[in-house]
Amino acid sequence: MTEPLKIALAGLGTVGGGVIRLLDANAELIARRAGRPIEIVAVSARDRSKDRGVDLSCFRWVDDTQTLATLDGIDVVVELIGGADGPALALARSSIAAGCAFVTANKAMIAHHGLELAEAAEAKGVPLKYEAAVAGGIPVIKGLREGAAANELAHVYGILNGTCNYILSTMEAEGRDFAEVLAEAQALGFAEADPSFDIDGVDAAHKLSILASLAFGTRIDFDAVAVTGIRHVLAADIAEAAALGFKVRLLGYAETRSDGLFQRVHPHLVPVAHPLAHVSGSLNAVVAEGNFVGRLLFEGRGAGDGPTASAVVADLIDIARGEYGPAFAMPVAALADRPAADPGEGRGRAYLRFTVEDKVGVLAEIAAAMRDSNVSIESLIQRGAMPDGSVLVAIVTHDCPERCVMQALERLEGSPSIRGRPMLMHILD
Numbered sequence: 001m002t003e004p005l006k007i008a009l010a011g012l013g014t015v016g017g018g019v020i021r022l023l024d025a026n027a028e029l030i031a032r033r034a035g036r037p038i039e040i041v042a043v044s045a046r047d048r049s050k051d052r053g054v055d056l057s058c059f060r061w062v063d064d065t066q067t068l069a070t071l072d073g074i075d076v077v078v079e080l081i082g083g084a085d086g087p088a089l090a091l092a093r094s095s096i097a098a099g100c101a102f103v104t105a106n107k108a109m110i111a112h113h114g115l116e117l118a119e120a121a122e123a124k125g126v127p128l129k130y131e132a133a134v135a136g137g138i139p140v141i142k143g144l145r146e147g148a149a150a151n152e153l154a155h156v157y158g159i160l161n162g163t164c165n166y167i168l169s170t171m172e173a174e175g176r177d178f179a180e181v182l183a184e185a186q187a188l189g190f191a192e193a194d195p196s197f198d199i200d201g202v203d204a205a206h207k208l209s210i211l212a213s214l215a216f217g218t219r220i221d222f223d224a225v226a227v228t229g230i231r232h233v234l235a236a237d238i239a240e241a242a243a244l245g246f247k248v249r250l251l252g253y254a255e256t257r258s259d260g261l262f263q264r265v266h267p268h269l270v271p272v273a274h275p276l277a278h279v280s281g282s283l284n285a286v287v288a289e290g291n292f293v294g295r296l297l298f299e300g301r302g303a304g305d306g307p308t309a310s311a312v313v314a315d316l317i318d319i320a321r322g323e324y325g326p327a328f329a330m331p332v333a334a335l336a337d338r339p340a341a342d343p344g345e346g347r348g349r350a351y352l353r354f355t356v357e358d359k360v361g362v363l364a365e366i367a368a369a370m371r372d373s374n375v376s377i378e379s380l381i382q383r384g385a386m387p388d389g390s391v392l393v394a395i396v397t398h399d400c401p402e403r404c405v406m407q408a409l410e411r412l413e414g415s416p417s418i419r420g421r422p423m424l425m426h427i428l429d
């Protein structure tokens with residue numbers, strides 16, 4: 001057999017440990033598929049003495065992670081540290097500059113610095129691969145970049161954060177509120193080091209900005225993603241949505257519009273008949289619509305050691321086979337620079353929930369704001385019995401311009417009868 005592909009591995013946490021276990025368990029199969037063995041030569045992490053449940057004795061331990069690319073004979077540096085900047089970015093830059101292939105699971109870094117790194121990789125003629133960064137084990141980068149490459153894609157959207165999906169579907173199944181379920185999700189090993197990245201939608205936004213670039217051939221524009229997480233979703237919202245025939249899911253949604261690139265992460269109502277309504281627990285799913293292929297649906301495990309390691313090693317197999325091209329849909333210089341689309345220009349149905357005081361005229365006030373903004377109401381549910389005596393009003397609007405819904409909400413913002421922030425969720429039709 002030919003020379004092994006020699007790997008230096010940075011980061012030995014959930015994903016790093018998974019990569020070591022996978023390469024060991026499936027070594028023979030991988031060597032046959034890749035045409036040569038894939039061999040970890042050196043490893044580095046913050047703490048050498050930590051027990052990770054994997055045997056590190058056959059690898060060279062390197063204290064200074066930043067020197068990995070300079071070791072003799074290394075073909076690929078695999079970065080599984082995390083963080084958009086700091087040591088991960090420094091390692092990416094130095095590895096590519098040294099002429100090593102670079103593989104990462106780090107969506108934050110790719111969302112913020114992917115274009116710079118891809119340009120450097122192109123200049124050096126080395127592969128930059130990041131399948132694990134979006135939807136973990138699901139081969140969605142490969143699916144869009146290669147499988148759907150012949151198509152014009154109308155939109156790409158999906159469930160991109162396993163932690164949020166776990167929280168929402170547990171709230172749905174058990175009728176419990178957000179805060180109670182969050183701690184459980186953190187204990188399960190798929191939450192980010194900073195859980196606010198998950199629950200405030202930032203992690204999903206990182207992934208969405210990468211998917212949008214691949215789907216539309218545009219430059220990654222993370223800062224243009226409008227982001228709302230799931231902190232303010234109540235168990236009562238999930239119950240009302242169910243009564244109206246919907247499930248609540250945090251979706252990332254991107255499309256190209258006449259005025260630019262639209263990218264949004266937001267809690268949505270998904271009709272129960274839509275395939276995304278059946279994606280539960282920590283699963284992820286991505287939908288893309290191509291002009292020749294039609295609808296594509298990718299579903300699977302978006303996080304956890306096994307699925308994420310599966311994607312990292314798939315990238316290594318591609319490199320071993322010599323199968324790689326530009327990191328994104330095309331060389332960086334060919335990616336289009338689109339402005340951010342104005343969300344107000346979009347249209348659709350919306351779910352609005354108000355927590356109001358139980359007194360005369362409140363419902364009329366809400367209805368008047370809707371009428372004056374030209375928002376037509378499709379259905380309305382009012383329920384009492386919130387623990388503090390307030391009343392919950394849930395509305396589904398007819399299809400209308402988003403600008404009108406925003407205007408109605410602005411008008412109601414200062415109303416003394418409305419408690420807290422109204423909840424807005426878009427409806428996926």
Ligand SMILES: NC(=O)c1ccc[n+]([C@@H]2O[C@H](COP(=O)([O-])OP(=O)(O)OC[C@H]3O[C@@H](n4cnc5c(N)ncnc54)[C@H](O)[C@@H]3O)[C@@H](O)[C@H]2O)c1
Pocket residue numbers: 010011012013014015016044045046047065080081082083087105106107108132133136189190191192193302303304305308
């Ligand atoms: N956990 C998942 O399910 C999952 C899924 C997809 C992508 N990812 C991504 O994979 C990456 C790793 O995630 P994880 O869950 O394995 O994280 P983790 O916290 O479990 O592991 C991080 C590892 O990096 C090491 N490290 C931290 N700072 C370092 C430094 N300055 N120098 C060298 N090593 C350092 C730590 O010692 C640890 O071994 C992140 O980018 C994450 O977003 C994780």
Ligand SMILES: N[C@@H](CCO)C(=O)O
Pocket residue numbers: 133135136160161162163164190191192198203302303304
């Ligand atoms: N924190 C992420 C890990 C995978 O990227 C999630 O919950 O989906």
Ligand code: NA
Pocket residue numbers: 131132133134135136137138139140141311
């Ligand atoms: Na993936």
